[in-house]
Amino acid sequence: MSNSLLACGHTACAGCGQALAARMVIDTAGKNTMVVNNTGCLEVFSTKFPESAWEIPWMHSLFENCAAVASGVEAGLKYLGKKDNINVIAQAGDGGTADIGLQALSGMLERGHDILYVCYDNEAYMNTGVQRSGLTPFDTNTTTSPIGAGSTGNIRPKKPMPEIAVAHGIPYVATASASLPQDIQRKVKKALSIKGPKYMQIHVPCPLGWRHESSMTLEVGKLAVETGLYPLIEYENGVLAQVRKIQPKPVEEYLKVQGRFKHLLNNPEEIRKIQAIADNNIAKYGLKA
Amino acid sequence: MKEFIEGSHAIAEIVKLCRPGVISAYPITPQTHIVEDLAQIVADGKLKAEFVNVESEHSAASVVLGASATGVRSYTATSSQGLFLMAEVVFNIAGMRLPVVMTCANRAISAPINIWNDQQDSISLRDAGWIQFYAEDVQEAVDFHVLAYRIAEDAGMMLPVMVCMDGFILTHGIETVDIPDQATVDKFLPSYKALYKLDVDNPMTLGPLVDPDSYLETRYALHKTHEKALEFIPKVFADFGKAFGRNYNGLVEGYQLEDAERVIVAMGSVCGTIKDTIDQLRSKGKKVGLLKITTFRPFPAQAVCEALKNAKKVAIVDKSVSLGSFAPIAAEVKAAFCGKKKAPKVISSFVLGLGGRDITRESIKEIFRLLTAKELNGDFIDLKPELLKESYEQ
Ligand SMILES: Cc1ncc(C[n+]2csc(CCOP(=O)(O)OP(=O)(O)O)c2C)c(N)n1
Ligand code: SF4
Numbered sequence: 012m013s014n015s016l017l018a019c020g021h022t023a024c025a026g027c028g029q030a031l032a033a034r035m036v037i038d039t040a041g042k043n044t045m046v047v048n049n050t051g052c053l054e055v056f057s058t059k060f061p062e063s064a065w066e067i068p069w070m071h072s073l074f075e076n077c078a079a080v081a082s083g084v085e086a087g088l089k090y091l092g093k094k095d096n097i098n099v100i101a102q103a104g105d106g107g108t109a110d111i112g113l114q115a116l117s118g119m120l121e122r123g124h125d126i127l128y129v130c131y132d133n134e135a136y137m138n139t140g141v142q143r144s145g146l147t148p149f150d151t152n153t154t155t156s157p158i159g160a161g162s163t164g165n166i167r168p169k170k171p172m173p174e175i176a177v178a179h180g181i182p183y184v185a186t187a188s189a190s191l192p193q194d195i196q197r198k199v200k201k202a203l204s205i206k207g208p209k210y211m212q213i214h215v216p217c218p219l220g221w222r223h224e225s226s227m228t229l230e231v232g233k234l235a236v237e238t239g240l241y242p243l244i245e246y247e248n249g250v251l252a253q254v255r256k257i258q259p260k261p262v263e264e265y266l267k268v269q270g271r272f273k274h275l276l277n278n279p280e281e282i283r284k285i286q287a288i289a290d291n292n293i294a295k296y297g298l299k300a
Numbered sequence: 301m302k303e304f305i306e307g308s309h310a311i312a313e314i315v316k317l318c319r320p321g322v323i324s325a326y327p328i329t330p331q332t333h334i335v336e337d338l339a340q341i342v343a344d345g346k347l348k349a350e351f352v353n354v355e356s357e358h359s360a361a362s363v364v365l366g367a368s369a370t371g372v373r374s375y376t377a378t379s380s381q382g383l384f385l386m387a388e389v390v391f392n393i394a395g396m397r398l399p400v401v402m403t404c405a406n407r408a409i410s411a412p413i414n415i416w417n418d419q420q421d422s423i424s425l426r427d428a429g430w431i432q433f434y435a436e437d438v439q440e441a442v443d444f445h446v447l448a449y450r451i452a453e454d455a456g457m458m459l460p461v462m463v464c465m466d467g468f469i470l471t472h473g474i475e476t477v478d479i480p481d482q483a484t485v486d487k488f489l490p491s492y493k494a495l496y497k498l499d500v501d502n503p504m505t506l507g508p509l510v511d512p513d514s515y516l517e518t519r520y521a522l523h524k525t526h527e528k529a530l531e532f533i534p535k536v537f538a539d540f541g542k543a544f545g546r547n548y549n550g551l552v553e554g555y556q557l558e559d560a561e562r563v564i565v566a567m568g569s570v571c572g573t574i575k576d577t578i579d580q581l582r583s584k585g586k587k588v589g590l591l592k593i594t595t596f597r598p599f600p601a602q603a604v605c606e607a608l609k610n611a612k613k614v615a616i617v618d619k620s621v622s623l624g625s626f627a628p629i630a631a632e633v634k635a636a637f638c639g640k641k642k643a644p645k646v647i648s649s650f651v652l653g654l655g656g657r658d659i660t661r662e663s664i665k666e667i668f669r670l671l672t673a674k675e676l677n678g679d680f681i682d683l684k685p686e687l688l689k690e691s692y693e694q
Contacts, residue, residue: 043500055509063505068498070369071507072362072392079359083366086350090321090372097500118355
């Protein structure tokens with residue numbers, strides 16, 4: 012047994028990036044933490060009654076409302092005079108965050124609750140079997156954005172969630188990657204040192220949905236960062252404060268190791284479009300080292 | 301202290317006296333005055349509570365769910381579409397055994413949109429696992445909130461409670477109401493000590509994934525607690541009588557029932573109109589009576605059968621419909637008599653007052669007139685045939 016607050020014994024797939032990232036977040040936050048979780052893989056693989064992988068108070072209610080339930084937890088702790096010593100973390104997948112849970116999240120951010128919201132971005136609805144979400148990248152093959160004679164997959168780029176969070180005027184917004192655990196640690200510590208609402212979006216490779224080898228999780232995640240497709244950025248009080256610099260690699264290197272992009276490999280025109288997304292990120296955030 | 305007061309203000313006053321630590325709600329007519337008043341009460345420093353202004357009813361229910369899980373007494377109120385938007389969370393609150401109290405200011409459901417009173421909203425959520433009380437007047441609505449917290453938070457119950465009061469008729473009506481003093485409420489309603497809660501010193505997983513091995517048992521446990529509530533509720537109501545001097549049966553209440561041959565069964569504010577009509581008919585020698593249902597969930601089947609066993613003809617009044625089936629209260633009462641030897645010969649069912657259509661003494665007299673040997677099923681009272689005709693002939 013490990014000493015992690017998200018103990019082993021859960022039933023995530025081998026190589027699940029979300030399990031790695033969640034452990035990193037919780038262990039960094041420490042024992043004085045309460046977690047509220049949306050429905051999704053993380054909830055399902057960590058709490059199958061009568062067991063639970065959580066060594067801290069943890070609660071699940073529904074798919075779309077963890078930001079609101081966490082708001083209630085925070086309000087309860089405030090009423091009890093205990094809030095200052097306890098971290099409240101709300102966490103969800105990309106679907107639970109960017110789609111069905113966006114309204115509750117917006118409410119939580121706008122009301123100024125002292126909560127860290129973490130989105131584990133595996134870029135699709137994995138728990139229901141790999142359907143497209145608002146954070147699914149352009150041209151991804153999912154079960155509801157399938158490829159076909161007239162389709163190269165998902166037709167829209169990722170919803171700009173970090174910018175949406177920033178637009179709420181909150182003190183801290185960051186993106187991170189499961190492949191860079193020390194960076195997650197630093198960002199979680201930083202977030203929890205700030206009072207008010209914080210938003211963190213962590214890219215979490217999903218071998219099942221992305222169709223890459225389980226052993227490749229860390230590698231795949233790194234490639235997303237190094238190609239510029241998943242920029243690692245930090246906003247403090249609305250200002251872009253820090254970015255992780257890269258020596259940009261071509262996007263093919265990232266695409267070719269995943270089944271969900273296999274259909275693009277002999278389609279240079281589509282690859283050009285994806286390269287343009289990466290180039291745009293690189294320019295917009297000044298990622299080039 | 302007796303006050304001549306709007307229903308909503310009275311509810312806000314009593315909620316204040318119950319000392320919730322977290323309040324969250326979203327505006328919807330006719331509930332709005334209740335939470336506006338509470339917001340002011342908190343703003344004035346008269347109640348120490350966190351008042352969370354949310355962006356929707358779904359979040360209002362979620363906030364009180366989360367707050368209740370930290371062991372803090374929590375309150376919300378809503379109506380109609382708001383209750384429906386909460387529906388998912390309403391089931392969850394009960395499933396997680398969190399003793400939240402909510403006021404439902406009963407209102408019709410769209411489409412077509414209609415802000416006036418009937419009971420379709422709360423009736424549609426009758427199977428959510430909440431105890432449901434229906435108030436006849438503002439005094440009852442006020443008292444039921446104190447009772448609601450006492451029952452909800454009892455270690456043997458841990459069930460959420462919905463206090464249903466007819467929108468506008470009770471929420472906006474002005475009545476003389478006895479608002480109890482803080483000391484009496486405090487004595488009757490001790491502060492909430494949660495059996496289980498989110499606690500960093502004693503970490504617990506609330507709301508885990510439960511598979512077919514155990515889910516059935518969780519529903520069984522909820523169901524059994526509802527059965528227990530049928531015994532527990534009258535006891536708490538009796539205690540309430542001793543403490544506050546107002547005596548309610550808690551489950552059902554008879555009016556001129558002893559020798560009544562024709563009896564109406566109803567819920568909520570319409571019972572006042574029915575009592576009035578009964579007085580008129582009694583003065584003409586008609587043997588008519590009323591059975592008022594106060595607790596609709598759990599359904600007090602035994603108390604209903606006992607109260608109606610000598611009635612020859614029974615008319616059920618529903619202010620909601622179950623489209624395509626028997627009206628909701630009628631279905632419950634009929635089911636209660638299934639297999640019973642002593643049962644009324646006739647149980648007729650009537651639907652009226654939907655979307656705020658006035659229920660007059662004439663409406664009630666019409667029901668008594670229609671209560672003959674011929675059993676009627678879900679007859680709509682006070683329909684306007686001319687409106688129906690128009691829509692058919694287009
Ligand atoms: C109201 C509602 N709609 C749909 C679902 C079904 N559902 C459960 S989990 C899930 C997908 C979760 O996806 P995401 O939030 O991206 O998390 P992941 O499983 O990928 O970690 C869906 C659609 C639900 N539980 N509730
Ligand atoms: S489907 Fe993906 S996110 Fe879900 S447990 Fe498996 S690897 Fe993790």
